Amino acid sequence: MSEDIREKVKEYYSALQSSGDLKTSVCSCSSASQEVQDIIDGLPAEVNERFYGCGSPIPPMIEGCTVLDLGCGTGRDVFVLSKLVGEKGRVIGVDMTESQLEVGRKYQDEVARAYGYAASNVEFKCGYIEDLAALGIADDSIDVVISNCVINLSPFKEQVFSEVWRVLKEGGELYFSDIFVDRRMTEAQQNDPVLRGECIGGAMYIEDFRRLMRRVGWDDFRYTASRVKHVDDAELAAKVEGATFFSRTVRAFKLPAQLEDLCEQYNQKATYLGTIPGMPDYFDLDDHHRFMKDVPLDVCGNSCAMVENTRFGAAFAIEGDRSVHYGPFPGCGNIPYDTGDDEDGGCGCGCC
Missing domain, CATH: 3.40.50.150 (Vaccinia Virus protein VP39)
Known part of the structure; x- marks a missing residue:
């Protein structure tokens, strides 16, 4: 069939x-x-x-x-x-x-x-x-x-x-x-x-x-x-x-060793340097993460990995590492997926 x-x-x-x-x-x-x-x-x-x-x-x-x-x-x-x-x-x-x-x-x-x-x-x-x-x-x-x-x-x-x-x-x-x-x-x-x-x-x-x-x-x-x-x-x-x-x-x-099934807090910050072609002022990782140029943003471990350990890495300055874990990232939880128009209700893991 x-x-x-x-x-x-x-x-x-x-x-x-x-x-x-x-x-x-x-x-x-x-x-x-x-x-x-x-x-x-x-x-x-x-x-x-x-x-x-x-x-x-x-x-x-x-x-x-x-x-x-x-x-x-x-x-x-x-x-x-x-x-x-x-x-x-x-x-x-x-x-x-x-x-x-x-x-x-x-x-x-x-x-x-x-x-x-x-x-x-x-x-x-x-x-x-x-x-x-x-x-x-x-x-x-x-x-x-x-x-x-x-x-x-x-x-x-x-x-x-x-x-x-x-x-x-x-x-x-x-x-x-x-x-x-x-x-x-x-x-x-x-x-x-x-x-x-x-x-x-x-x-x-x-x-x-x-x-x-x-x-x-x-x-x-x-x-x-x-x-x-x-x-x-x-x-x-x-x-x-x-x-x-x-x-x-x-x-x-594809970051098999770095992405977790929940957004976790490692006290990391990511700062966009404004160097991605065509995006001098900000970069949108997704529908709820906008990185403004030169403005540090608190991020969960997953979001940090997505901008640090991919081709976007050269466009970001990262503060902190994963040596100390502080529990779930603030605001995260097992939130059901929002099917509303134009809003996605969080990341794919349903935790933001």
């Missing part, structure tokens, strides 16, 4: 010629930064017209990085990343729909020339995002993994996240946008080919996603953005009546 779902999704997206062919706006992109939007505006029209995404999962400070895009489609985000990683960086796009990849490959050299590169730093691979090993993507080889409204389509979600964990380097980042829901979808809803193709039937129940992430290795992850998405097709809305859907962007770092 799961393989059948995957084939139906492939058929669904093979038939689409533009985002206007979708029946709902659930899988539609929210606003990007001005820098990213300027890059998008310069891409070939066909690449942009056949883009299907629900967010803008383009993280900062990726120059020189190797970035993997899961479910890259025609390559819109791949080409944005290609510009941002620079000529010495590398971008790999994976998708199971060959007709989508053909569009990206058609413009690959043209985009590289437009960026002034001697050769393209982009590679497109046809395959399944839950089996990256079959595509030759090695353990601990990727700096950043992104995805834009694709993981919900997979019937093998735990395998997807396990593969991401495998290929990421220690300190590497998973940064993705997708559709979440406030309850579990029924089997009939999950198997409905139109609901699935519209990113509704496979939407991830928020609490099951939290549990899945912990099983794979992420004891803490963060949300950086959230927006309620309305099913604007009456027939499809009737099939999922009562459910509330969200487009959310998730940030998770």
Whole structure:
């Protein structure tokens, strides 16, 4: 049955010629930064017209990085990343729909020339995002993994996240946008080919996603953005009546020895130096941690690790270490997840 779902999704997206062919706006992109939007505006029209995404999962400070895009489609985000990683960086796009990849490959050299590169730093691979090993993507080889409204389509979600964990380097980042829901979808809803193709039937129940992430290795992850998405097709809305859907962007770092399942107090402070490109005044780690330039911020051990022991480390000055523990970080507790619009109610571990 799961393989059948995957084939139906492939058929669904093979038939689409533009985002206007979708029946709902659930899988539609929210606003990007001005820098990213300027890059998008310069891409070939066909690449942009056949883009299907629900967010803008383009993280900062990726120059020189190797970035993997899961479910890259025609390559819109791949080409944005290609510009941002620079000529010495590398971008790999994976998708199971060959007709989508053909569009990206058609413009690959043209985009590289437009960026002034001697050769393209982009590679497109046809395959399944839950089996990256079959595509030759090695353990601990990727700096950043992104995805834009694709993981919900997979019937093998735990395998997807396990593969991401495998290929990421220690300190590497998973940064993705997708559709979440406030309850579990029924089997009939999950198997409905139109609901699935519209990113509704496979939407991830928020609490099951939290549990899945912990099983794979992420004891803490963060949300950086959230927006309620309305099913604007009456027939499809009737099939999922009562459910509330969200487009959310998730940030998770592979720090297996440093992240705990609760925010713990070690009396640490982190000061942002204002050196992340495009972010001279502040840096948002997530939706509830804004680091202002030159202003020390008390942080839990997890938040400190996320800015100290990742590629962001050069942009922060850290005070303190983990030699003395002071109990749970003030204000933390086992708080149920808040599903309100635009507010995420804390970090992925549900403790802030």
